[in-house]
Each structure stands twice: as C-alpha cells, then as structure tokens.
Amino acid sequence: MEWPGAVGTFSHLSKAVHIAVVGGGPAGLRAAELCAEGGATVDLFEAKRSVGRKLLVAGYGGLNLTHGEPVETFATRYSGPDLDPRSFRSWLDTFSPRKLRNWAAELGIETFEQRTGRVYPKEMKAAPLLRRLVERLRQQGVRFHVNQRLTAIENGDGVQLRFNDGEPRSFDAAILAMGGASWPKTGSDGSWIPALKAHRVSVNTFEPANCGWEANWPDSLVPTIEGQPLKNIAAKAGDTTVRGELMLTRYGFEGGAIYQLGPQLRAAGHPELVIDLKPEVPAEVIRRKMESVRRDFLDAAAGRLKLTEATRALIAHIAGPIISIEALVDAVKTLRVPLNGPRPIEEAISSAGGVAWSEIDDQLMLRKLPGVFVAGEMIDWEAPTGGYLIQGCFATATRAAQAALAFSADH
Ligand SMILES: Cc1cc2nc3c(=O)[nH]c(=O)nc-3n(C[C@H](O)[C@H](O)[C@H](O)COP(=O)(O)OP(=O)(O)OC[C@H]3O[C@@H](n4cnc5c(N)ncnc54)[C@H](O)[C@@H]3O)c2cc1C
Structure with missing residues (x-):
C-alpha cells in the first residue's frame, strides 16, 4: 500500500x-x-x-x-x-x-x-x-x-x-x-x-552502547584526573577516528567521543583507545616548539603545548617517563590507552x-x-x-x- x-x-x-x-x-x-x-x-x-x-x-x-x-x-x-x-x-x-x-x-x-x-x-x-x-x-x-x-x-x-x-x-x-x-x-x-x-x-x-569504558587507573592517579575533560581531542578505535571530548572519571572514560566508538571497541578483542591530544597541532610543530628543551620534557610541554595537569598525569601513567622530544610527540599524538571493558548496561x-x-x-x-x-x-x-x-x-x-x-x- x-x-x-x-x-x-x-x-x-x-x-x-x-x-x-x-x-x-x-x-x-x-x-x-x-x-x-x-x-x-x-x-x-x-x-x-x-x-x-x-x-x-x-x-x-x-x-x-x-x-x-x-x-x-x-x-x-x-x-x-x-x-x-x-x-x-x-x-x-x-x-x-x-x-x-x-x-x-x-x-x-x-x-x-x-x-x-x-x-x-x-x-x-x-x-x-x-x-x-x-x-x-x-x-x-x-x-x-x-x-x-x-x-x-x-x-x-x-x-x-x-x-x-x-x-x-x-x-x-x-x-x-x-x-x-x-x-x-x-x-x-x-x-x-x-x-x-x-x-x-x-x-x-x-x-x-553510548556508555563509559573502564581503564586501569592506579588509585594515586584518580585525584588528579577525576572529572577533568580532555577537550578537542581525536580518538581512534579500529579504523574509526572521531573528534570531540572525553571525560576522565575514576574508572576510565565517559563522553561523546568514546560513545561514538562503542561498536569498534566492542568488536576488538583487546579494546584500545588511541588519543591524539592535539589533533590540530602537527607533530612537526610540536618538535619545533620543544626543540630547545633538553630535559623535563613533560613539564616543559605544559606551557609550550598547553597540556593540563590531568593530561600530563595521564601521559605519565600511560607512557612512563618521557625522555626525549620524540617520546613526547608519540605520547601527545598517539596515546594508546588499553581498556578493560564497557561500564555496566544498567548505566x-x-x-x-x-x-x-x-x-x-x-x-x-x-x-x-x-x-x-x-x-x-x-x-x-x-x-x-x-x-x-x-x-x-x-x-x-x-x-x-x-x-x-x-x-x-x-x-
Ligand atoms: C540517561 C539517558 C539519557 C538519554 N538521552 C537521550 C537523548 O537526549 N536523546 C535521545 O534520542 N535518546 C536519549 N536516550 C535514549 C532514549 O531514551 C531511548 O532510545 C528511548 O527511550 C527508547 O524508546 P523505546 O520506546 O524503544 O523504548 P523504552 O523507552 O525503553 O520503552 C519501552 C517500554 O516498554 C515497557 N516494557 C518492557 N518490557 C515489557 C513487557 N514485557 N510488557 C509490557 N511492557 C514492557 C517498558 O517498561 C518501557 O516503558 C537516553 C537514555 C538514557 C538512559
């Protein structure tokens, strides 16, 4: 009809x-x-x-x-x-x-x-x-x-x-x-x-679906990151990249960017979120801004790249000590965060x-x-x-x- x-x-x-x-x-x-x-x-x-x-x-x-x-x-x-x-x-x-x-x-x-x-x-x-x-x-x-x-x-x-x-x-x-x-x-x-x-x-x-995901945060990290946003980031799971915002929580992540990646994360055997913390700043520009720095690379990046305290704490937790400009570029442009799984369906x-x-x-x-x-x-x-x-x-x-x-x- x-x-x-x-x-x-x-x-x-x-x-x-x-x-x-x-x-x-x-x-x-x-x-x-x-x-x-x-x-x-x-x-x-x-x-x-x-x-x-x-x-x-x-x-x-x-x-x-x-x-x-x-x-x-x-x-x-x-x-x-x-x-x-x-x-x-x-x-x-x-x-x-x-x-x-x-x-x-x-x-x-x-x-x-x-x-x-x-x-x-x-x-x-x-x-x-x-x-x-x-x-x-x-x-x-x-x-x-x-x-x-x-x-x-x-x-x-x-x-x-x-x-x-x-x-x-x-x-x-x-x-x-x-x-x-x-x-x-x-x-x-x-x-x-x-x-x-x-x-x-x-x-x-x-x-x-459209839910938070859990990550392994040590207790010592939580007070610095909980409730802090990662604004204007790009997040990737599988072959899909989205732009948006992530919210750091005591258990992992919430926010539009990770919600959109739900199908890709659920399909992955070992779900991982790859975050570009500065999608608008090419790696080359980061290298240039950091070129005079010889040590304490992460501290120096706070001012030069405008990285918040929560972002720096996250980088330090995921990437360990940053001992070179190249390590910093890697951490800022491709921060690989392993995830444990989605939050319960009840939420x-x-x-x-x-x-x-x-x-x-x-x-x-x-x-x-x-x-x-x-x-x-x-x-x-x-x-x-x-x-x-x-x-x-x-x-x-x-x-x-x-x-x-x-x-x-x-x-
Ligand atoms: C926190 C939150 C925020 C959201 N915000 C938005 C938003 O801003 N925009 C948006 O687009 N969507 C939003 N959603 C999603 C949206 O609410 C749902 O997609 C929508 O309500 C689904 O509608 P539905 O009619 O299919 O089912 P439901 O709204 O789930 O209704 C199903 C109904 O069926 C009844 N029922 C279940 N089993 C039986 C049974 N055996 N016999 C008789 N009745 C039964 C249930 O009691 C229920 O009343 C949000 C959801 C949540 C939880």
Whole structure:
C-alpha cells in the first residue's frame, strides 16, 4: 500500500480494527497515536506503573529530540548486524527530523536547533512533551493498561497476547515496542525476550552502547584526573577516528567521543583507545616548539603545548617517563590507552542487540509472527547520542503503525 507522506493522514480503515501496542516508551506512544489516528481501537500495555519512564530520564540532561543534519547523512548514523542502511533511510523519509519537530510543535512543544545541530525542546525537559502526548492519546480514545507485562504470544485467531494478569487477549495486529536493555529500572529490561524466543525469533544479546569504558587507573592517579575533560581531542578505535571530548572519571572514560566508538571497541578483542591530544597541532610543530628543551620534557610541554595537569598525569601513567622530544610527540599524538571493558548496561544510555533484522520484513513485521510488528530500541540497531535514538524510535514506530493498520485492513 502507498502511504501518504504527511504525518497522520491515514484514514483508510473501513472496518473495526483492534490493535495492541505493547510498551509505553516513545516508540509505543507514537505507534499508538498513529493507529488511533488511522481509526483503530488501540489498547496500550505497559509493564510499569506509568509510561515513558526512560523518556523522562532522557530529559534530565536536556531532551535531545533529533538532529538537524540532512536525512542522507542522518541515515548513516544507524548501524547493526545485517541492518540495510536504505531501510532506515526510508523510515526517516516517512517520519523525518523535520516532521518530528512539526509534530512536537503541534503538541505545543517548540524546539530549537543548537549550533551543533542537536535539536531540543525550548524547555529542555521531557515531562511536558510526555504529558501532552498522553493527553492526546487519551483524547483519541487509546486505552492505557499499566502494570501489564507481556508474557507470551500465542497461536489462535488474529494475534493473541498474554499478560501477567492471565487470560489471553485477541487483536488484529500488535506493535511491540518494549525497548532495549539499558537503565532496566525504567522498565526496559528485556523481559520480553522469552516470549519471542518461544517462536524461534532470534534476539541478539544486548550490550551497552553510548556508555563509559573502564581503564586501569592506579588509585594515586584518580585525584588528579577525576572529572577533568580532555577537550578537542581525536580518538581512534579500529579504523574509526572521531573528534570531540572525553571525560576522565575514576574508572576510565565517559563522553561523546568514546560513545561514538562503542561498536569498534566492542568488536576488538583487546579494546584500545588511541588519543591524539592535539589533533590540530602537527607533530612537526610540536618538535619545533620543544626543540630547545633538553630535559623535563613533560613539564616543559605544559606551557609550550598547553597540556593540563590531568593530561600530563595521564601521559605519565600511560607512557612512563618521557625522555626525549620524540617520546613526547608519540605520547601527545598517539596515546594508546588499553581498556578493560564497557561500564555496566544498567548505566548505558542505550543498548546494541535486540530482535535480529533477519527476523523482520521491510514493514517491520516479524516474519514468524504475521500481524506482529516491532519498533524502537528493541530491534538490533544502534546510533550515537545527538538525537538519533529518539528519532530512530519515532521513525520505526511510524512505519510499524502504518504497516499494522494496512495489515489489519487487509486481513
Ligand atoms: C540517561 C539517558 C539519557 C538519554 N538521552 C537521550 C537523548 O537526549 N536523546 C535521545 O534520542 N535518546 C536519549 N536516550 C535514549 C532514549 O531514551 C531511548 O532510545 C528511548 O527511550 C527508547 O524508546 P523505546 O520506546 O524503544 O523504548 P523504552 O523507552 O525503553 O520503552 C519501552 C517500554 O516498554 C515497557 N516494557 C518492557 N518490557 C515489557 C513487557 N514485557 N510488557 C509490557 N511492557 C514492557 C517498558 O517498561 C518501557 O516503558 C537516553 C537514555 C538514557 C538512559
């Protein structure tokens, strides 16, 4: 079926249709909205006492809703085993960053784009958006069922779902949007995995994404480096180099640069971060600035290269005594920091892993469970921070909802 490009223009249903949405995060709420707009009776089931808990957590540090870069490059931010980048491109065309901003504006949430391209609500928080979206869904007639955990999908007429309250319920279609596995206390705890595995649906193991990484800091180093940023650095893992900032912590690193390198670090047998502390200063310039120095090279570099105390302590720990200009150039331009592993998934902003793409058709329907669609972070894609996560959830939810309506209309 051809879909109208504009958001919310589906009104094709000519019969009563009943759709279940499972999971009340951004993906589930968006899917419920679209299904209700399309004329379906919608029941939304949420395992927790209230919906949108992770969305609220995301709003603590400013809700980065989407990003202003063009859709062509936007789509390349999404990765995952067997993910066809063209698919994400088509879902982003269906619900683009611009449409997301317009949608938020219709809810009365004005957004602005930072110089970096990141888009935030003017109020920065998630709570007003969540409140207005839930109000809209209620007005549309969406029925909310909280404390309802999906435990099984059963064979029978239509799509049969069983929740922790007992009896199976029957629907024309279901959209599963039960999230990934980071911050499990918000409800995204992977408790749905057995229900899909019972139907031999492959779910790739969840791993932390957009998270800190641990390094071996001796206790004596921590007081000097903890909480200190390494600004304007370049960091490399595998063949990928990114520019940005790292934050030194008591256990290792946090920050945008290392978050972006998650896929490469996870793929490495012995993860290592190679840091260029002065990407804008060529090695030759460092040699020139240091040429009159004969000893105490690291101390001399403090003034000549503007190396902070934390940076010097880090260099001394990683590279040992710096006894020549060449050793200093090496340490500044290619500081090799071995990493122990990622921080626990409980702390991660998002997760990699989830329902394997081989299980899903281009309408986001599970091949082994006709009428059951998936959306959001429970699918095996990942993306860096910058607004790509929520945008990805909204875009997949939009497609899944359109497809669930079309499926219900045809069956
Ligand atoms: C600290 C933090 C900051 C973040 N900041 C940003 C940001 O600024 N920008 C951005 O783009 N992204 C951000 N994210 C990521 C973003 O919040 C997630 O990508 C997004 O919430 C995922 O949406 P979702 O709907 O797929 O799943 P979720 O939001 O995880 O929602 C899934 C829902 O399903 C429910 N559920 C789970 N299992 C069951 C079951 N068996 N039965 C019924 N219900 C179930 C859960 O309780 C939950 O409510 C942040 C995340 C964190 C943790």
